[in-house]
Amino acid sequence: MSEKEMVNVYILGKKYSVPSSLTIMDAMEYAGYQLTRGCGCRSGFCGACATIYRIKGEKELKVSLACQSKVEDEMYLTQLPFFPGDKQRYDVDELEPTAETIGKFYPEIYSCIGCNSCTNGCPQDLNVMQYIGYSQRGDLEKCAHESFDCLMCGICASRCPAGITHYQVGLLARRLTGKYIAPPSMHLANRVEEIKEGKFDTELEELMNMTTEQLKEAYNSRNIEK
Amino acid sequence: MYTAQMRELIKKVEKTRPERLGVDFPRMTPEEREAVLSEYHPDYSDKGFRNIKVGVNKEAKLPKELADLIEAKSRLEKEKIDLNQIDYDVDVLIIGGGGSGAAAALEAKNNGAEVLIATKLRFGDANTMMAEGGIQAADKEDDSPARHYIDVIGGGHYGNKPELVHALVNDAPGIIHWLESLGVMFDKTEDGTMVTTHGGGTSRKRMHAAADYSGAEIMRTLRDEVHNKGVEVTEFSPAVELLLDSDGKAAGAVLYNLETEEYCVVRAKTVILATGGAGRLHYQGFPTSNHHGATADGLVMGYRAGAELIFADTIQYHPTGVAFPLQIFGALVTEKVRSLGATPINIDGEQFVFPLETRDVEAAAIIRECYGRHKGIKTSTGSLGVWLDTPLIELIHGKGTIEKRLPAMYRQYKRFGIDMGTEPILVYPTLHYQNGGLLINEHGQTKVENLYVVGEAAGGIHGRNRLMGNSLLDILVFGRRAGIHASQKTKDITVKELSLEHVDFYHKSLSENAVQTDRVSPMLLPHYTHGREA
Numbered sequence: 001m002s003e004k005e006m007v008n009v010y011i012l013g014k015k016y017s018v019p020s021s022l023t024i025m026d027a028m029e030y031a032g033y034q035l036t037r038g039c040g041c042r043s044g045f046c047g048a049c050a051t052i053y054r055i056k057g058e059k060e061l062k063v064s065l066a067c068q069s070k071v072e073d074e075m076y077l078t079q080l081p082f083f084p085g086d087k088q089r090y091d092v093d094e095l096e097p098t099a100e101t102i103g104k105f106y107p108e109i110y111s112c113i114g115c116n117s118c119t120n121g122c123p124q125d126l127n128v129m130q131y132i133g134y135s136q137r138g139d140l141e142k143c144a145h146e147s148f149d150c151l152m153c154g155i156c157a158s159r160c161p162a163g164i165t166h167y168q169v170g171l172l173a174r175r176l177t178g179k180y181i182a183p184p185s186m187h188l189a190n191r192v193e194e195i196k197e198g199k200f201d202t203e204l205e206e207l208m209n210m211t212t213e214q215l216k217e218a219y220n221s222r223n224i225e226k
Numbered sequence: 227m228y229t230a231q232m233r234e235l236i237k238k239v240e241k242t243r244p245e246r247l248g249v250d251f252p253r254m255t256p257e258e259r260e261a262v263l264s265e266y267h268p269d270y271s272d273k274g275f276r277n278i279k280v281g282v283n284k285e286a287k288l289p290k291e292l293a294d295l296i297e298a299k300s301r302l303e304k305e306k307i308d309l310n311q312i313d314y315d316v317d318v319l320i321i322g323g324g325g326s327g328a329a330a331a332l333e334a335k336n337n338g339a340e341v342l343i344a345t346k347l348r349f350g351d352a353n354t355m356m357a358e359g360g361i362q363a364a365d366k367e368d369d370s371p372a373r374h375y376i377d378v379i380g381g382g383h384y385g386n387k388p389e390l391v392h393a394l395v396n397d398a399p400g401i402i403h404w405l406e407s408l409g410v411m412f413d414k415t416e417d418g419t420m421v422t423t424h425g426g427g428t429s430r431k432r433m434h435a436a437a438d439y440s441g442a443e444i445m446r447t448l449r450d451e452v453h454n455k456g457v458e459v460t461e462f463s464p465a466v467e468l469l470l471d472s473d474g475k476a477a478g479a480v481l482y483n484l485e486t487e488e489y490c491v492v493r494a495k496t497v498i499l500a501t502g503g504a505g506r507l508h509y510q511g512f513p514t515s516n517h518h519g520a521t522a523d524g525l526v527m528g529y530r531a532g533a534e535l536i537f538a539d540t541i542q543y544h545p546t547g548v549a550f551p552l553q554i555f556g557a558l559v560t561e562k563v564r565s566l567g568a569t570p571i572n573i574d575g576e577q578f579v580f581p582l583e584t585r586d587v588e589a590a591a592i593i594r595e596c597y598g599r600h601k602g603i604k605t606s607t608g609s610l611g612v613w614l615d616t617p618l619i620e621l622i623h624g625k626g627t628i629e630k631r632l633p634a635m636y637r638q639y640k641r642f643g644i645d646m647g648t649e650p651i652l653v654y655p656t657l658h659y660q661n662g663g664l665l666i667n668e669h670g671q672t673k674v675e676n677l678y679v680v681g682e683a684a685g686g687i688h689g690r691n692r693l694m695g696n697s698l699l700d701i702l703v704f705g706r707r708a709g710i711h712a713s714q715k716t717k718d719i720t721v722k723e724l725s726l727e728h729v730d731f732y733h734k735s736l737s738e739n740a741v742q743t744d745r746v747s748p749m750l751l752p753h754y755t756h757g758r759e760a
Contacts, residue, residue, distance in 0.1 A: 022756060023553045036462060036484050041363030042515040043557045044638055045442050048348060068641050070553055081264040090456050092409055124637070144309035145412060149439065149633055152446065171450055175409030175525040178447075182411065183418030191399040199699070203372040204396060207379075208388040220256055224429045 024066035024077060039083035047096040047151030049125060053077040063155050065123045085152030085165035090172070097176040099138025106169050106215055109136050111162035118156035118166050124149050124195035128156045128166050135169050141171065144177035227645035232550075235603055238575035239613050239650050246577055247621055251569065252586060253580045259587045266590040266598060269540055269690075274510040279739040280732070281529055287539045288662065288751040291507040295526050297736065298745035300729045301466045305489065307480055308468070309724040313490035314460075316342045317716040318709075319478060321465045321524065322500030324352025325441070325698065326681030326705035328448035330498050330670075331457045333709030333736075334637075339716055341457050342492060344481050346464035346501075346519045346750065350449045353517055353682060354503055354701060357441025358560035358634060359425065360433040362695035363398035366422065369430040371395040378696060381427040381584045382661075382689020385537065390687040390704075393668045393697065397703040402434055405702075410447050411436050413631075423565040425694030426545075427584035432693045438560050438634045441698055464523060464750050465491070467729060468497060468531045468677070471722040476531065476677035482750075495719040496676045496712035499524040499664070500705065503682040505657045506752040510540055512657040513556025523748035526682035528664045530732045532563075533672040536685040537662025542692055545570075545588035547656020549611025551642045556656045558636060561585075561694045563614060565623040571650065573599035578612075586691040588657040596654070603652060611652040620647050661688050670708030676719065679710040 005020045009027055016031040025039060040048030049066035056074035066079065088105040094100050102109065109132055118128035127146060134143035149171030157168040195199070210218070228236065254262070263437045264270045275287045278296050288296060318334045320327045323345030334341045343349065364374040374395040379386050393699065402420075413421040413435050436443035452459065463481040469491070471477040478493040501524030505516025514520070529535060546559040564570075564581040570588075572595050573580050579591040592612055596602030600612035619627055628647045629636050639646045663685030670678040681701040688696060736743070 020757070021552055023634070026553075026754070026756045029754040030758050032755075032758075033751055034751060035518065036347065036751065039518050040347060041518075043356050043554070045356045045439070045634065046348075046351055046502045048351060050713070068554070068638070087394075087450075087453060089456070091454065092451070106299045135460070148411070148437065148443075149637075171446060174411055174443075175447060175450065177413040178409035179407065180409075182414060183416065185365070185402075185406065185412075185414060185418045185420050187367060187419060188363075188365045188399060188403055188406070192403045195371065195396060195399060200371045200396065203370070204375060204392055207372060207375050208392055213673065215376070215379055215384055216256075218376050222376055222380075222429050225431055 007071055009071050010076040012078055015078070018071055020071060022071055024064070024069055024071055025049055027071045038079040039166070040065065042067045044200055047150065047153030048081060050080045050155050051077055052080060052155070063121050063123050080154055080226035082156060083158050085154055085157045085168060087165070087168050092175055092179060095176060097140050097180040099136065101176065102135045102169060102172060105172065106165065108164050109169060112164060113162060115157040115161060121155040121159045123153060123155065124151060126150060131170055132164060132166055135173055140173045141177050141181050143173035147173065228649070229606060235573060236649060239571050239615055242575040243615065243618065245615065246569065251577050251580045255581060259583070262590045262594055263529055263586060266594040267586055268510050268543060275539060278611065279741050280735045282443050282532060283535045286535060286747055288468050289539065289541065291509055291523065292522055292538065294745060295522060295747040295749055296529055298743055298747040299733060299736070300530070300727065302480060302729060303733065304732055307489055307491065307726070309491055311491060312493045314342050314492040315341045316492065316494050318496050318498065319344065319492050319494035320498045321347040321479060322499055322681065323461070324500060324502055324681060324701070325354030325445055325448060326701035327498070327500035328452050329705030330500060330700045330709035331452050332448070332455065333706045334345060334547065334713035335455050335457050337710060337713035338435045339713035341344045343457060343459045344463045344465060344479070344492065345459065345461055345683070348461050350445050351517055351519060352445065353520060354441045354698065355445045356515065356517060356558065356649060357698050358438040359562035359565065360440045360559060360695045361402065361698035362425065362428070362432050362433035362693070363402045363434060363699065364430065364432050365399040365402060365420065366430065366432065369432055371398065373429055374398065374432065377427060377429050378693060379689065381693045382691050384689065386689035387686040388722070389668045392528065393707065394687055394700055396705050398699055401699060401702045405444060408447050408451055410443055422564065424582055425561055425565060426582040426588055427693050433565060435562065438562055438632045444698060445595060453494040454663065466748060467525060467726065468527050469724045469726065470531060470728050472725055473722055475675040477721045493721060493724060495716040495721055496678065498670070498678040498680060498708050499683055500527055500681045501683050503660050509657055512543060512655070513547060514657040515547055515556060515558035516657070517543055518752065521749040521752060523750060524679065525664060526748045528672065528677065528679060531728055532674045533664045533677060533679065535662065536665040537690055538660070538685065540661040540690040540721045541657065542585055542659035542661050543589040543655035544658035545592055545655055546614055549609060549654040550605040550607070550652040552607045553642060554638060555607065557638065558656065558658070559614065559651065559653050560632070563616060563632060563635060566619045566627065566631065568614050568616045568618050571615050573603050574601060584691055584693060587650065590657055605652060609654065611654040613650040614653045615650045616646040617648055617650065661690055661692050666704065668707065669711040670704045671711065676715070678712050680704045680708045
């Protein structure tokens with residue numbers, strides 16, 4: 001495999017030569033790490049592998065998910081596997097979907113100085129400062145949708161001079177939206193009631209007692225919605 | 227970014243697209259389904275399996291990689307663990323911090339039990355977090371739990387345990403309702419009607435989703451709720467062995483702190499195994515869509531303690547894993563992409579299969595197209611794949627649909643310079659799910675007293691093949707049921723002396739059955755080097 005194109009990366013300051021085709025996560029394993037911290041789903045959903053890096057000669061710090069980004073030559077990198085952000089405890093059944101609720105648990109949202117570091121630091125390219133703005137104004141639904149793709153990796157909070165834990169604000173806004181603002185599903189509530197009343201019990205009982213042959217017949221002749 | 231050669235091939239897909247738009251490809255007959263499965267599905271090939279020589283299921287056929295872990299020694303063989311030094315003394319121990327563990331914890335806590343969740347990585351590092359497409363529940367007018375039942379049992383090839391299927395389908399609407407009450411943001415229309423789609427093998431559109439972050443939305447909500455309720459969670463602390471008491475009943479576990487490398491002892495009145503799947507064992511050399519910790523730990527520990535395996539030889543290869551680019555090889559392309567209208571296409575630009583056959587049939591058909599009919603597309607990694615014609619989605623539902631309803635997929639490809647709204651993507655089956663596991667009853671109980679199993683580690687619910695959207699469902703149905711039952715039961719339990727005798731017994735049984743090995747299990751973590759030795 002000598003024809004592999006190699007690049008130099010600096011993991012926590014230590015230099016390794018790795019194939020240029022690898023993701024940052026794979027490059028760490030190539031370098032000899034067996035990962036526990038900084039590695040979760042390996043598919044861009046869990047936020048465990050938030051990575052902060054700088055390319056030699058440049059000033060700007062960049063962020064990415066280690067499992068979703070290729071290594072680059074002369075990359076200095078570190079991970080943020082955990083961030084000690086503030087998570088408030090609450091009983092979601094007792095809350096109201098208002099700005100006051102968010103402000104009560106996370107009053108620091110009003111200390112935002114508008115520096116936009118959170119947005120610049122988001123590996124999902126979310127407009128983080130914007131959703132904090134929505135939460136300040138009590139527009140929880142907009143906050144919920146703007147923050148929906150958040151992986152809770154914590155980079156935003158790590159950069160915030162006001163000490164905001166953005167991802168927790170987004171989560172609270174989403175739960176309030178899902179529970180109180182989104183219209184309840186009536187057909188769902190009706191079905192739950194019907195099940196409680198035992199409406200389907202007889203039919204299910206019959207199915208449970210069917211032979212395999214009878215079930216095959218039922219399956220192969222079932223009507224399928226277009 | 228596609229190579230010039232791939233771009234040439236894409237032209238063939240584009241050429242046939244107008245003819246294919248709006249035309250339904252026929253579903254397979256039962257006979258055609260059987261034929262493609264027996265010839266091309268990896269489960270039906272003998273080479274990936276062997277029979278095990280020890281334990282409750284002695285002589286049973288298992289994937290070789292799992293058999294190696296079953297026929298292995300305990301990590302504690304040479305350790306001196308003082309079982310009188312109890313580090314955690316709780317009512318209910320939950321091993322695993324995914325969706326099923328979280329659901330069990332909430333119910334057990336609600337029942338007044340003292341609960342501990344011990345998890346190998348972070349709380350929420352689990353396949354639940356990565357479930358994209360959705361969750362099934364028969365809650366629409368023209369649907370019913372009975373229709374759901376028939377879909378589940380037919381899709382599972384009639385081997386499913388009837389009482390488990392009954393619990394699954396009848397609890398389903400209640401589960402969605404519960405999630406709604408916790409604040410999960412399901413896709414709905416303005417009047418609250420759930421936006422639902424088909425999955426492979428469903429007879430009604432009953433797939434509920436939260437864009438294509440369905441599992442993530444559920445997991446982060448449950449995790450938040452577990453924290454709100456003050457349940458204790460210990461992370462980076464996988465269980466390495468179950469503890470039984472002197473009566474042979476489950477009574478705790480030995481945990482291993484991955485960071486300090488110390489063991490600790492948990493005593494519990496009931497134990498719920500919620501350790502998830504096995505994708506990181508890479509059966510038959512397949513890539514996997516699973517999270518980093520999916521190494522079958524629960525199957526190994528539960529089996530050693532005497533729990534029975536069922537359908538452990540049936541593995542789900544998700545039809546559409548990423549075949550290109552290399553960096554995300556094997557990652558999941560949610561079935562919802564096909565639910566929304568994308569279809570598999572071969573190198574000549576021809577459709578060759580109905581897009582929503584059950585997963586086993588769809589995967590086998592893609593393997594056949596590549597290796598039986600030689601109509602796959604060779605990627606730069608040397609592997610084969612077929613096109614998934616994603617631009618069809620935008621033609622059917624309007625421009626921007628992909629970004630709105632499949633944001634994670636869109637982002638995943640965009641990061642590597644591919645716009646799935648205008649270009650098709652390359653896919654090939656990826657190791658996705660263990661259909662079987664440790665046999666449970668409708669409360670999640672195993673035959674080992676006080677030992678429960680929930681989530682992907684449990685078996686019997688899905689028979690030999692699980693349908694899309696029934697895993698997010700089953701983890702919550704049986705997680706909650708086990709949480710309720712296991713906490714209720716603690717009220718009558720007095721734990722006797724803790725013991726690891728079953729492990730000694732298992733070691734003896736290994737040597738009596740001529741298994742000579744220095745392998746140890748559970749595996750805990752995979753070990754990758756990405757070709758460094760080459």
